[in-house]
Amino acid sequence: MTGKHLHREFVTIKRMLIKISLAASLVSLEAPAFAADAPKTEKVASWQDLRQQLRATRNFRLGAPFNFKILNDGSRVLYQKTTPPSTAAAVYAFNIKDGSESKLLDADMLSAGEGPVSAEERALRERLRLMTSGINFFASDPSGRYILTPLKGKLFVWDTELKKASEIAKGKGSIFSPKMSADAAKVAFVRESNLYVTALAGGAVKALTKGGSEEKSFGVAEFIAQEELERTDGFWWSPDSKTLLYEEVDQSRVERLSIADPFRPDAEPQRPFYPRPGKVNAKTRFGFVSASGGATTWIDFGSEEFEYVSTVRWTKNGPPTFLLLNRLQNKARLVSADPKTGKTKIILREEDKAWVEVHNSIPIWLADGQGFLWLSDASGSRQLEHRDVNGKLLTSFVLPKLQVKDIQGVSEDSKSVFVEVAVDGSHASLIRINLNDGSFKTVGAEGKETVSANSKFEYGLYVARETSVDGSDKTYLRSIDGKAEKIIPSAAAEPVLKANVSLQTIGPDQVQTAIVRPSNFVKGKKYPVLERAYGGPSSLMVRASGRAYLEDQVMADAMDAIIVRMDTRGTPDRGREWEKAISRKFGSLPVNEHAEILKLLCKQFPELDENRIGVFGWSYGGYFTAYAVLARPDVYKAGVAGAPPVDWLDYDTAYTERYLGLPTTDKEAYESASILPLVKSEKAKKSPRPLLLIHGTGDDNVFFFNSLKLVDEMERQALPYEFLPLMGMTHIVADEALDSRRFERTLEFFRRHLGTKP
Numbered sequence: 001m002t003g004k005h006l007h008r009e010f011v012t013i014k015r016m017l018i019k020i021s022l023a024a025s026l027v028s029l030e031a032p033a034f035a036a037d038a039p040k041t042e043k044v045a046s047w048q049d050l051r052q053q054l055r056a057t058r059n060f061r062l063g064a065p066f067n068f069k070i071l072n073d074g075s076r077v078l079y080q081k082t083t084p085p086s087t088a089a090a091v092y093a094f095n096i097k098d099g100s101e102s103k104l105l106d107a108d109m110l111s112a113g114e115g116p117v118s119a120e121e122r123a124l125r126e127r128l129r130l131m132t133s134g135i136n137f138f139a140s141d142p143s144g145r146y147i148l149t150p151l152k153g154k155l156f157v158w159d160t161e162l163k164k165a166s167e168i169a170k171g172k173g174s175i176f177s178p179k180m181s182a183d184a185a186k187v188a189f190v191r192e193s194n195l196y197v198t199a200l201a202g203g204a205v206k207a208l209t210k211g212g213s214e215e216k217s218f219g220v221a222e223f224i225a226q227e228e229l230e231r232t233d234g235f236w237w238s239p240d241s242k243t244l245l246y247e248e249v250d251q252s253r254v255e256r257l258s259i260a261d262p263f264r265p266d267a268e269p270q271r272p273f274y275p276r277p278g279k280v281n282a283k284t285r286f287g288f289v290s291a292s293g294g295a296t297t298w299i300d301f302g303s304e305e306f307e308y309v310s311t312v313r314w315t316k317n318g319p320p321t322f323l324l325l326n327r328l329q330n331k332a333r334l335v336s337a338d339p340k341t342g343k344t345k346i347i348l349r350e351e352d353k354a355w356v357e358v359h360n361s362i363p364i365w366l367a368d369g370q371g372f373l374w375l376s377d378a379s380g381s382r383q384l385e386h387r388d389v390n391g392k393l394l395t396s397f398v399l400p401k402l403q404v405k406d407i408q409g410v411s412e413d414s415k416s417v418f419v420e421v422a423v424d425g426s427h428a429s430l431i432r433i434n435l436n437d438g439s440f441k442t443v444g445a446e447g448k449e450t451v452s453a454n455s456k457f458e459y460g461l462y463v464a465r466e467t468s469v470d471g472s473d474k475t476y477l478r479s480i481d482g483k484a485e486k487i488i489p490s491a492a493a494e495p496v497l498k499a500n501v502s503l504q505t506i507g508p509d510q511v512q513t514a515i516v517r518p519s520n521f522v523k524g525k526k527y528p529v530l531e532r533a534y535g536g537p538s539s540l541m542v543r544a545s546g547r548a549y550l551e552d553q554v555m556a557d558a559m560d561a562i563i564v565r566m567d568t569r570g571t572p573d574r575g576r577e578w579e580k581a582i583s584r585k586f587g588s589l590p591v592n593e594h595a596e597i598l599k600l601l602c603k604q605f606p607e608l609d610e611n612r613i614g615v616f617g618w619s620y621g622g623y624f625t626a627y628a629v630l631a632r633p634d635v636y637k638a639g640v641a642g643a644p645p646v647d648w649l650d651y652d653t654a655y656t657e658r659y660l661g662l663p664t665t666d667k668e669a670y671e672s673a674s675i676l677p678l679v680k681s682e683k684a685k686k687s688p689r690p691l692l693l694i695h696g697t698g699d700d701n702v703f704f705f706n707s708l709k710l711v712d713e714m715e716r717q718a719l720p721y722e723f724l725p726l727m728g729m730t731h732i733v734a735d736e737a738l739d740s741r742r743f744e745r746t747l748e749f750f751r752r753h754l755g756t757k758p
Contacts, residue, residue: 045496045497046557047497047519047553047554047557047558049496049497050495050496050497050550050553050554050557051554051558051743053493053495053496054550054551054554055736055739055740056084056085056493057084057492057493059547059550059551060473060492060493060495060547060550061492062082062084062085062087062492062493063081063082063083063084063490063491063492063493064081064475064490064491064492065079065080065081065092065094065475065488065489065490066079066080066081066454067079067080067138068454068455068463069140069144069455070455070456070458070459070461070462070463071093071140071142071143071144071459072142072143072459073143073144073459074459074460074461075095075096075097075461076093076094076095076096076144077093077094077096077455077461077463077477077488078091078092078093078104078138078140078144078147079091079092079094079463079488080092080135080138081490081491082134082491083491084491084492084493086133086134087133087134088106088107088133088134088135089133089134089135089136090103090104090105090106090107090134090135091103091104091105091106091135091138091147091149092104093144093160094477094486094488094489096461096477096478096479096484096485096486097484099486101488101489104147104158104160105135105138105147105149105158105160106134106135107133107134107135107151109158109165110149110151110156110158110165111165112151112152112154112156119214120176120177120190120193120217120220135149135151136150137149137150139178139179139180140180141180141184142184144160145159145160145161146158146159146160146180146184146200147160148178148180148187148200149178150175150176150177150178150189153173153174153175154167154170154174154175155167155168155169155175155178155187155189156168157187157200157201157202166201166202168187168198168199168200168201168202168203169187169189169191169196169198169202169205171191171205172192173191173192174191175189175190175191176189176190176191176220177189177190177219177220177233177234177235179235179236179237180200180237181200181237181241181291182237182238182239182240182241182316183240183241184200185199185200185241186198186199186200186241186291187199187200188208188219188235188237188244188291190217190218190219190220190234190235192212193212193213193214193216193217193218193220194207194208194209194210194211194212194218194219195207195208195209195218195219195235195244195246195289196208197244197291206292206293207293208244208246208289208291208293209246209248209289209296214251215250215251215252216248216249216250216251216252217234217248217249217251218234218246218247218248218249219234219235219246219247220234220247220249221233221234221247221249222247222249222251222281222282222284223272223273223274223275223282223652224275224281224282224308224652224653224654225308225309225310227652227654227655227701228652228654228655228658229308229310229311229358229654230310230358230360231309231310231311231312231360233312234246234247234249235247236312236314236320237314238314238320238339239314239315239316241291242290242291243288243289243290243291243339244288244289244290244291245286245287245288245312245314245320245339246286246287246289247284247285247286247309248284248285248286248287249282249283249284250282250283250284251273251282251283253280253283254273254274254275254279254280254281254282255273255274255275255276255279255280256271256272256273256274257271257272257274257703258270258271259271259272259697259698259699259700259703259704261697261698261728262697262725262727263727263728270698270700272700274652274700274703275652275653276649276650276651276652276653277648277649277651277652277653277656277657277660277662277663277670278649278653278657278662278663278664279653281307281308281653281654284309285298285299286298286299286309286312286322286337287299287342288320288337288339288340288342297339297340297341297342298342299322299337299342299344300342300343300344301322301324301335301344302344302346304333305326305327306324306325306326306331306333307325307326307327308324308325308327308329308654309322309323309324309325310323310324310325310332310358310360311323311358311359311360311362313362313363313365315364315365317365317366317367318336318363318365318372318389319336319337319338320336320337320339321334321335321336321337321347321363321365322334322335322336322337322344323358325356325358327653327657327662328355328657328658328661328662329355329356329358329654329657329658330351330352330353330354330355330356331349331350331351331356332349332350332351332356332358333346333348333349333350334346334347334348334349334350334363334391335347346391347389347390347391348374348387348391350376352377352576352580354580354583355580355583355658355659357375357377357382357579359375359406359407361406361407361408362374362375362407364407364410364417366410366414367412367413367414368414369389370414371386371387371388371389371394372386372387372389373385373386373387373407373410373417374386374387375404375406375407376396377576379396379398380575380576380577381402381403381575381576382403382404382405382575382576383396383397383398383399383403383404384396384397384399384404384407384417384419384433385397386435395435395438397433397438397440398438399421399431399433399440401423402421402422402423402429402431403421403422403573403574403575404419404420404421404422405419405420405421405422405428405573406419406420406453407419408420408430408453408456408457408462409456409457409458409462410457411457411480414435415434415435415436416432416433416434416435417432417433417435418430418431418432418433418443418453418457418462418480419431419433420452420453422572422573422574423450424512425512425540425542425567425571425573425574426450426503426512426514426540426542426543426544426567427450427544428450428451428452429442429444429450429451430442430443430444430451430452430453430464431443443480443482444464444466444478449466449467449468449472449544450466450467450468450543450544450545451464451465451466452464452465454475457480460479460480460481461477461478461479461480462477462478462480463475463476463477463478463488464476464478467543467544467545467546467547467548468544468545468546469501469503469544469545469546470498470546471495471498471499471546471547472546473545473547474487474490475487475488475490476488495547495550497519497550497553498546498553499516499546499547499548499549499550499552499553500516500517500518500519500521500553500556501514501515501516501517501546501549501552501553502514502515502517503515503542503544504601504604506597506600506601506604507596507597507600509568509569511566511567511568511593511597512542512566512567513542513564513565513566513567513597513601514541514542514543514549514552514564514565514566515562515563515564515601515605516549516552516553516556516562516563516564516565517556517562517607518556518557518560518561518562519553519556519557520557521607523607524607525607526606526607526608526609527560527561527562527607527608527609528559528560528561528562528609528612528613528614528750528754528755528756529561529562529563529564529598529602529608529609529610529612529613529614530555530556530559530561530562530563530564530613530614530615530616530750530754531563531564531565531566531594531598531613531614531615531616531636532552532555532563532564532565532616532617532621533565533594533615533616533617533621533624533625533628534617534619534620534621534624535568535570535590535591535594535617535620535621535624536570536582536586536590536620536621536623536624537570537571537572537579537582537659538571538572539571539572539620540567540571540572540573541565541566541567541571542565542566542567549563549565552565555747558747559747559750559751559754559756560756561750561754561756562607562608564598564601564608566594566597568589568590568593568594568597569581569582569589569590569593570582570585570589570590582659583659584659584660584661584666584669585669585672586648586659586660586669586672586673587623587624587627587631587672587673587675588631588672588673590624591624591627591628591631591632592631592632594624594628595628595632595634595635595636598610598613598635599635610635611637612637612754612755612756613635613636613637614636614637614638614639614640614750614753614754615628615629615636615638615639615640616639616640616641616642616746616750617640617641617642618642618643619642619643619644619645619701619702619731620645621642622641622642622643622644622645622694622702623641623644623645623646623675625639625640625641625642625644625691626639626641626644626646626675626691626693626710627675627678629689629690629691630675630678630679630681630683630684630689630691631678631681631683631684633683633684633686633687633688633689634687636689637689637753637754638689638690638691638749638750638753638754639689639690639691639692640691640692640694640746640749640750641691641692641693641694642693642694642695642742643694643695643696643699643701643702643706643707643731644675644693644695644702644706644707644710645702645706646674646675646676646706646707646709646710647670647674647675647676647706647709648660648670648673648674649663649670649674650703650705650706650709651702660673675710676709676710676713679710679713679714679717679719680713680717684717684719685717685719688719688720689720690720690721690722690749690753691714691719691720691721691722692721692722692723692724692745692746692749693707693710693711693721693722693723693724694724694726694742694745694746695707695724695725695726696725696726696728696729696730696731696733697725697726697727697728697729698728698729698730699729699730699731700730700731701730701731702731704725707723707725711723722745722749724741724742724745726738726742
């Protein structure tokens with residue numbers, strides 16, 4: 001699923017920029033027509049203005065800086081940014097000393113001509129939900145002199161001092177995932193499913209593998225790793241730049257599903273490899289090969305069966321390290337490998353009766369043999385641990401009432417660590433922990449703002465984003481010692497309206513909720529209620545950021561309704577028991593808890609009309625919606641479900657089995673999670689609620705046939721539904737006309753069934 005992918009910022013690239021071609025802001029001033037010398041009055045912005053602005057800027061990400069890399073001079077950072085209304089990303093540098101920004105590279109400076117991107121890059125863009133143009137990916141040496149980027153299937157090096165481009169590794173086939181060696185002398189990349197290496201300065205290209213094909217690839221992460229384990233890399237350089245570690249993926253036994261184009265019945269359907277629960281996954285193995293070529297030393301992970309390699313780390317302070325997961329992901333082993341022999345050593349064992357949470361930032365190996373840093377849920381809340389080189393626990397750092405979200409960096413002397421922590425579920429903060437005495441203090445802003453790291457803490461600097469409920473949003477470059485700070489320039493537009501949102505905790509569990517009221521809210525009036533739902537694991541809906549609710553404000557004003565969000569049990573950042581309560585309880589746990597919280601909200605806030613409650617969502621949120629109107633018709637009166645997984649036997653292995661188990665041993669969990677039995681239930685027949693289904697026919701994440709199954713069953717049971725297929729769309733609706741129709745149909749549907757007027 002996409003929850004975790006949609007809320008981390010790389011992976012900030014992960015759900016950040018999609019194709020845009022509309023104009024930017026619609027803010028304008030209008031002069032009254034009755035007198036030439038009359039004073040000008042400011043036009044009051046409407047929800048239509050905000051709606052078009054959101055579309056034109058893709059939720060105000062267009063023009064905002066992203067994908068930061070701190071340079072080793074301790075004063076500059078590289079990043080990407082577009083110039084609205086263009087979608088073409090370019091590479092910029094910003095200097096904290098004088099506050100200057102300079103554009104270093106854009107696509108026009110490379111003269112790439114035309115050429116196809118590789119199949120691997122197209123797949124990765126879909127995994128990252130990325131559809132930008134221009135410079136989509138880049139890397140640089142530590143000083144920032146050389147920028148490496150693939151473009152139109154070719155590979156370029158840009159010298160920022162000479163302002164000169166060089167195309168390297170020319171040849172047949174598109175280039176994918178180029179990576180610069182640590183000494184910035186060589187570049188490794190994938191072409192036609194094989195791994196190659198060449199000099200950064202150009203010259204001969206050396207093939208390190210051969211025999212790559214659609215079924216067997218070298219240096220490319222498998223679908224499950226990219227989609228569900230947050231590992232997009234399939235090869236890694238050694239710290240000394242002499243060796244490459246790479247992955248071999250064999251998909252010959254993996255099931256292939258079909259995606260046909262209804263508009264082109266003569267075209268061959270797409271046939272992606274897609275492992276479903278209980279079926280065969282891709283077979284993988286990992287090996288070491290010299291950067292100059294030669295035989296591969298394959299790694300022996302031992303006789304114990306582990307299905308997935310979720311994390312691979314090879315840094316200067318530690319050995320090549322792998323986090324192995326069994327099929328159910330409730331057992332994990334952290335192992336190191338010897339590059340010369342391929343033999344492994346178990347460093348750490350982790351087990352959890354539900355699932356072991358994966359963090360791709362760990363382990364972080366410390367300098368001078370001081371061991372490594374780890375994150376664990378064993379205490380009941382996620383906390384930082386310091387372990388020796390053999391995995392023995394040295395210190396567990398307890399942060400009262402805080403839960404560590406991720407490790408963002410370590411000081412050069414390995415005496416301090418910087419972590420991002422969850423304060424109360426909706427707020428985040430950055431903390432510096434002293435590894436010697438366990439003392440800690442907040443880094444950056446304190447108070448109502450939420451602060452998240454947008455880069456690692458290194459070379460004395462870090463990038464952070466600070467947001468608040470009032471709508472303020474800034475990204476700044478700051479020195480770790482706090483003596484210097486500069487706002488990084490953004491070309492993103494300012495919203496023409498602010499979200500009229502309030503955050504509330506309610507019920508004995510202090511559930512976090514967000515309530516968005518119409519801009520012209522009238523006290524004492526009854527309003528219909530729409531829940532924007534997700535409800536699935538690894539994702540939060542309630543955040544202390546006013547800009548997160550701008551789409552809700554559009555819906556609130558357009559519908560003259562109140563929009564509600566909430567995070568009940570099964571969501572992250574409130575401890576192990578809270579987060580893992582959803583295990584084997586898909587559907588039933590979140591839907592029932594959301595329904596009860598809605599009842600409490602209606603009692604506490606009389607403007608919420610409990611007799612006119614609707615629900616809408618996409619992906620897992622679409623699943624939640626369909627489940628809700630069928631299982632809880634006493635609360636939910638209508639729903640709009642987008643791209644819903646209908647029967648979890650049809651989703652992928654890693655995500656589904658992590659939370660529901662194996663179909664052979666956890667049959668009841670799958671049956672209770674499926675929407676199809678609910679369609680046949682007496683409750684649904686006795687109190688039928690209208691449902692609008694929306695789904696892209698080209699979706700290769702939640703396949704289109706999911707909605708077809710639900711439509712077929714609802715038709716057979718004579719339940720009310722409407723169906724909007726979006727021709728050719730994937731899991732992301734990038735077509736502007738179809739996106740507009742999706743919104744308009746949703747609006748019209750709720751107006752009709754919840755009794756509101758346009």
